[in-house]
Amino acid sequence: MQAIETALIVPVPEAEEVxxxxxxxxxxxxxxxxxxxxxxxxxxxxxxxxxDDVLAAVAETVAAHPRFDVEFxxxxxxxxxxxxxxxxxxxxxxxxxxxxxxRFPQHPPYRGEFDDVVPHLxxxxxxxxxxxxxxxxxxSASLPLRARAREVWLMxxxxxxxxxxxxxxFTLGDT
Numbered sequence: 315m316q317a318i319e320t321a322l323i324v325p326v327p328e329a330e331e332v333x334x335x336x337x338x339x340x341x342x343x344x345x346x347x348x349x350x351x352x353x354x355x356x357x358x359x360x361x362x363x364x365x366d367d368v369l370a371a372v373a374e375t376v377a378a379h380p381r382f383d384v385e386f387x388x389x390x391x392x393x394x395x396x397x398x399x400x401x402x403x404x405x406x407x408x409x410x411x412x413x414x415x416x417r418f419p420q421h422p423p424y425r426g427e428f429d430d431v432v433p434h435l436x437x438x439x440x441x442x443x444x445x446x447x448x449x450x451x452x453x454s455a456s457l458p459l460r461a462r463a464r465e466v467w468l469m470x471x472x473x474x475x476x477x478x479x480x481x482x483x484f485t486l487g488d489t
Contacts, residue, residue, distance in 0.1 A: 317470035320358040320481070322372065322414060323351035324407065326435055328461040329386065329399070333437050336449040340397075340438025346471055347478040352407050352433050354466055355414045358421055361470045361481075369468075369482055375417050376466045376484040382406045386435060387458040389450040394443045397450040398434035399459070406463065407433035 329350040337344035344350075359368055384406070386399040401407060411423055411431055423431040437453055438446050465485055471478030 316472065317361040317477075317479075318472045319356075320361055320364065320468060320470045321348075321356040322354040322358050323348070323356075323467050323469060324354055324410070324463050325465065325467055326350045326352060326384075326386075326461050326463075329435060329459055332453055332456045332459055333399070333435070336437050336453060340441050340445060340449055341436050342439070342473075343436065343478075345475050346473065347476045348469060348471070350435060351467075352401060352435050352463075353423075354407065354410045355418070355421060355423055357425065358468070359418065364468070364470070364481065371417055372414065372466070372468065372482070373484045375413050376410070377487045379406065379410055379413065379486055380488065381486040382463050383460065384463055385458050385460050389437065389454050389457075390434070391450075392432075394446070396439040397437040397446045397453075399437065399453070399457075401433050401435065404433040410466065 327349065333350050337350060384401045386401055388400050390398055390400045415422060438449050463486060465483050467480050468482040469478050470481045
């Protein structure tokens, strides 16, 4: 499968034990091969536009932001369609998104669909609300979840099972 999209994400491996089975059932991105994460910038440049200059610009931008600790202590909702974990603090994610969008203004987060880009870790979406509520309840029982944001990953892929892969990793700066 040829990659047709890219995304910049902060992986949250510490969340896999808590959300992994629910994401596998209720989050399309998980079935595509994307790990538990908080999205920083999606969609990003087309795969064939990922040049050394783009990689260097992302690396420089990411390195200007320090690593940080984050806690996921509650499940939140976008309507009754998406259940997600709310990161606290969320400001470091917002700062990364803002900085990368400023560096790549032709790639607004979520194609500019939202006035407020809310950092979140998706549990599930677009399935029966009773299934999402059950997943949210199961996840809530294991909270809070603590993690350390260390990297931003450039992922490339297509909307197909197991089609996404990590193309590059960028280390956040020292704290």
